[in-house]
Amino acid sequence: MLELQNLCFQISKDTTEPMNGVFSAKEDSPAGKAPLEKGAAAKEIIKNINLTFDDHSFIAITGPNGGGKSTLAKLIMGIEQPTSGRILYNGTDITQMSISERANLGISFAFQQPVRFKGIKVKDLIALATGKAMGSTANNAVGKTTSKTDSEPAGSQKTTPRVNLPNACDYLSKVGLCARDYINRDVDASLSGGELKRIEIATIIARNTPLSVFDEPEAGIDLWSFNNLIQVFEDMHRESDNSLILISHQERILNIADEIIVLAEGSVKARGRREEILPELLRGTEGCKFYSTPQMA
Amino acid sequence: MGVTAKISIKKGLIKPMDEIQKTLLEQVAGLHEMPAGAYNIRANGKSTDRATTAHIDIVTKTDKQGIDIVIKPGTKKESVHIPVVLSESGLTEMVYNDFYVGDDCDVTIVAGCGIHNSGDADSRHDGIHTFYIGKNSHVKYVEKHYGSGDGKGGRIMNPETRVEVGENSFMEMETVQIKGVDSTKRLTSAKLAENARIIVTEKLMTHGTQTAETCFQVDLDGEGSSANIISRSVARDESNQIFLSKINGNHRCKGHSECDGIIMDSAKISAIPEITANHPDAELIHEAAIGKIAGEQIVKLMTLGLTEAEAEAQIVNGFLK
C-alpha cells in the first residue's frame, strides 16, 4: 500500500518557466530545481495531496497539462523531494529514501520522456531491469539486503545480470516490437520516439514490481501497438497482485482502470470509481466540473 | 589459412613467459595461448616467438628495432598478431613495424602493448607502425594499450600510426586504451587514394593524473575517398585529454570526425578540430560534445535499482564498449 500524506512540492518562482504550455520540454528533467522553504517566493506544484493506493489496485491519474501528474509520479519514485509531507510504502516511511532504495523496495516508474544512452543496448537495459527487480515475493527482499552488505568499491562493475533471451523477447513483443530487430540496438538517438517509449514500457513490465507508475504510456505509440498495450495492462492487472498507476489522457486507458483520480493545479479534484468519474470527464473540458476552475483559463 | 611455420627465435635463451607477461598478453591481444596465423611476440625488448604463414612473412629489421610484415597479394581471412609486453621496470624502447599489404587482401592485424611497471623508473614503449596498403584490400587493425603495476615509475606509450590506403581499399582501425597508461601521445596519420576509405574508432579512458593526447591527421587525396574518425573518451579524477583532428579534403571526398567525451571529477578534455577543404567538392564535418554524464541517465538507472555508483559505471562502460 502506498500512502501520500499532506504532500507538498514547491519550486522557487524565478526558476519557473512561463505558464505558456511549453513546459513539456522540461518534463522528466532530473531534480534540478531546489524546493523552497514555505513562505519564500515559491510556486506550488503539488498542494497538500493525500492519497492512498491499495494493493492490487489499478488507478488512472488524469487531468490537464501542467496539473502536476508527472511531478507526483517523480515524488513517489524519489526523483523529486517533497517540500513537506510524507510518503509511506507498506507502512514504512520512504520519504527520505533514495531512488534506488525505492526501486529495490518494488516501485517502478516508466518515464514520460524516456532517456537515451550511448552504448547501452536494449537487451542490457532489460537485463538491468530484471536483474535488479524485486518480485512480489518477500524472500527476495531478504536476499537483497544481505547482498547489499558487502561493501564494493565505488564504481566497481557488477556483472550485468543475464536475462534469458526468450523472456526479453516476450517483453518486447508485448509492446509490439519485434525482438530480433531491437534486442541488439543501442538505446540511443537512432531509436524513434515511439520505439523508445515502447522499450521503456517493456523494461517496466520486465521489472514486474508490486507497484508500477506509467507516465503517459500512450504518447507516441501507434494505434496497433496501442491496442496491444491496453491488453498488456489488463493482463498485468489480472495476472498479478501488483498495483498499477497509469497517468493518461486516453479515454481507452481510463476505461480499463478501476479508479480514476483527477489532478489539476496540484490538487486532487476528484477521485472515484471509473463509472462515476469517466462520464463526467467525457462531457468535455468545457463542461467538466473537475477542470473548470476559475484559474484554468 | 596457410601453413603455419613456427620459428622460435634463439630458442633456449628465452625464459618462458611469466604470469605477468601472460596477463599483459591477454589484455592487449585477447590471447590465452599462441594465436593461429602469423604472429610475433615481443617481450622486454626482444622478439620471443614468431610464426609465419604461406602468405604472411615476418622479417626482423636489420637497421633498427622492429619488423617488416609482408602480406602477399590475395591473402584472405588471415590474421597477424604482434603484441608487445614490457614487464621490466625502466625499459625504454623505440620500435618500427612496417606492414606491406598487397592488393586484394582481407586481413586482421592485432597489435597492442602492455606495460607492467612495479619499479620506480619509467617504462616506455614508442612505436611507429606504418601501413602500405595496396588496391582493393580490407585491413582491420586493432590496437590495445594497457598498463599495470603499482610502482612509482611511469607507464608511457607513444604510438604513431601512419597509413597509406590504396585505391578502393578500406582500413578499419580500432584503438582502445582504458587502463593504466600514465602518459600517452598518439599520432595517427592517413593518406587516402581514389575511393579509399578509413574508419577509426578510438576508446580512451584516463584516470588519476594521467594525460593523453591524440592527434589525427588525414589527407583525403583521392577522388571519392572518405574518412570517419570516431573518438569516445572518459576522463576521470584529475586526468587530462587533448583530442586533435585535422582533416584535409584535397579532392571530391567526405570527411567526418566526432569526439564524444565524458568528464568526471575534475578532469579536463579539449577537442580541437581542424577541417580544411582544398577542393570545392570536399565535404567535411566535425562534431564534438563534452560534458558530464547526463543526470537523467543516472536517475533512470537508479529507478531500475542500481546505486548511483553502479549507474555511473554502467553508463561509462557502455559508452566505451
Ligand SMILES: Nc1ncnc2c1ncn2[C@@H]1O[C@H](COP(=O)(O)OP(=O)(O)O)[C@@H](O)[C@H]1O
Ligand atoms: N523543473 C521544473 N521547473 C519549473 N517548473 C516545473 C518543473 N517541473 C514541473 N514544473 C511545473 O509544474 C507544473 C506541473 O508539471 P507536471 O507535473 O509536469 O504536469 P503534468 O505532468 O500534469 O502535465 C507545471 O506548471 C510545470 O510547468
Ligand SMILES: [Mg+2]
Ligand atoms: Mg506529465
